[in-house]
Amino acid sequence: MSRCAWRSATALAVVALSGCALRGPAPGDLAQAPAELAATPFFEQRVDHCGPAALATLLVDSGRTELTPDALSPVLFVPERAGTLRTELLAVSRAQGRVPLTINGSMDGLLAALDAGYPVLVLQNLGVRWIPRWHYAVVVGVDAERGTVVLRSGREPRRHAPIDIFLRTWARSDYWGMVVSAPDAAPPFAQPLQWLRAAAPAESAGQTGLALAAFTTAVTRWPESALAHAALGNAHYAMGDTAQARRFWQDALRLNPDLQTARDNLAATAPD
Template structure:
């Protein structure tokens, strides 16, 4: 290992420790997110999705690592190294949201961007859908964007379980996690095969997600998704019509 590379690694580790401390300080000023009564009553007290593979993040590679985890969990055989040139933008030292979604479509899954609520996040985890979440681990004026995969929660302890950075099954309090997630406007998505729908998404948002997938993969590949969407939208209490996630919500 060259001296230059060693300095880069040490600087990255130091920056990570510094930003983690800063994140903890800022989270101390945040409030614990509140779930709707109906959501809290319907969710199991604890949920953790088994079998989601973990890929440790390399420098600036949280996007490819997180995407590989959710793709692998759905049976897509792809490596982090394969995904790096597809989603990583060197000039920005990171991965942007449109590329994360576009790459998911190219690998045969439909990315559904969730309604930006804690209720939607926990509902998807309870349904067995790992969720890619975007966080800002620093100040809004000095952002440090980070992707992680939410795989579990504990309502009693008010804790999240994440595959994040170099740590599998990382435990974070609801308050600390939401303080960093809120700085991305609570951006998150699930990646599902055609024919399966999220539990917590509006009807028209689902329609838009399927239509975008069809543009990439074609009508035949998208047909199971359209059939599932049509069936769900006709059910008065189906996944797309639960009272909390209104059909017109984008």
């Protein structure tokens, strides 16, 4: 859950005093930081509505150019909680035809996403642990010379947050961050199981087209993954194509003869 909040640089400096272990490189290690993603759109965030604005930023950047925070608010904003759940950000991304990937929660994971051209939605606590002020922002770059992370945040299209302060506020969400991707183009930093887990809920939600596209991408990208073939078989079966489903389950078993789910599915769909 996030109740959106933003503070002045002075307030954030106070936050830094609370102390928290950092992940990833110190500012001096960022000479090769990727270029800022300057074309990333910006939507000014209303109080308590940072979730819809941050997700709209990612979705519009991914090609869903017709979307606005106001269009997403009815399905994201929970009035009684005055904020947005992380699970809803993931679910709504899939409903909008995108695969949401939670990134490797570290500075290295953040830089890998930026280097591949993906802005990263992050959850921060701008307060302190005992008085949290949860806030969603979008990281669009790292300024190595200034030692800052560049954010679409609050009412600022280019907020520069000192890296150490950013990492402390991000750490309080266990370094939670996500990107969105079209289902036919897995990011270069994606791992097979990570991609499959990100796409799998689409199948149970009835978004079979998204699941089919994402699992086809997985088989193309990682042809030696038995789980990718099995998942694609499941998607074909959900769409009523048993013959194709059986072909991919058979491929899965050739890659991993111990994959019991594929074996069971073949047995259950064997011709009479």
